[in-house]
Amino acid sequence: MNGKKRSPSTLCVQGTEAQKAGPAVVPIVQTSTFVFEDQMDMLDSVTGKSGKHVYTRWSNPTTRSVEAKISSLEGTDDTLALSSGMAAISTAIIGLVKGGERILASESIYGGTVHFFDEVLPKYGVQVDYADTDDFHDHVMASGAKYKLCFFETPTNPTLKIVDIEKVADAARATGTISMIDSTFGTPINQKPHDLGVDIVMHSATKYLGGHSDIIAGTLSGSKEIMSKIRSAAKLLGGTMDPFAAFLLDRGIKTLSVRVEQHNLNASYLAEKMVKDSRVRRVHYPGLPEHPNHSVAKKQMRGFGGMLSVELDCDLEAAKSFVDSLDIFLNAVSLGGVESLASIPALTTHYGLEPEVLTEMGISESTIRLSVGIEDPSDLLLDLMTALDKTC
């Protein structure tokens, strides 16, 4: 490459090195175990001297290939691919935090993560405290050396709050705390948290990285030192990615850059149209100048992403019929695929929470979360407008 650094779209397709011979596409090495010529060869591999693969729970060539590609996109030494986003979160925490140590988490994080933090970790003596998302960095700084690890997400779900990544990373470094970000909504195309100083970058690769709603997967990226601790835990916890999922993940990432470009364009277009509609009370999108954290988003993001939430000027019943009236937007949870999805957080991710708690989180009964896909933006707008005409 004549010393020139590859751009993200090239890395998405080829990684750091183009294939010089053999298959053009990384083969699926669908095996649980690997064969050795003799005992010496086996021993050198088991002890890590030869670098050969031994057993797929430990490592696999297909998985290793996609891990290297993700490292090149995140700008980290190493990446570990796992069987889900939750496997990634739990493996990192178990690998790095021990009983008696504490975690500080931002209040706006994925519900599954909150359940893991509140229901599983305390059984093993790990306590998680929560701090306000808007000034999370100040809480990390003020905590001194009280916490082993701080965990945050940006942009957040479903109100698309933005946390200042660099400020959190700086505060964590100053207090000797490991910083970990769930960067699922951000994608490595729109934001590069490790470049801003974050220690561990995590993705639910089920979402944008995979991109086609056909795999469950998770990734962790970081320095050699941190990742070797996490890799040791992963070998024993066993949340290993299957080689076929690794193949699909690699195939998905080939188009990540162009997909994200279209997600960014489509969501921006819809946000700008919806914010002007009198039937819409509020639009949450970090690309809008009126978004409270727009300047931070502009500083740390290349594009503002494909996630958008709209609060309709109506009650829950009308919000339900709005979603049921949509034709192109599919009625499903999850996000980040090529197809557009719509869901009502009060009935899905945030079901059962008291109205006051929802209000505190900036969510109303009529808030609709849209995962904007890569379809034609005018078709998507027409779909939203037709549903609004029918219901609001």
Ligand SMILES: Cc1ncc(COP(=O)(O)O)c(C=O)c1O
């Ligand atoms: C932001 C975020 N993080 C983590 C997860 C968990 O990922 P997975 O479902 O791949 O385990 C999700 C799932 O929806 C998510 O939205």
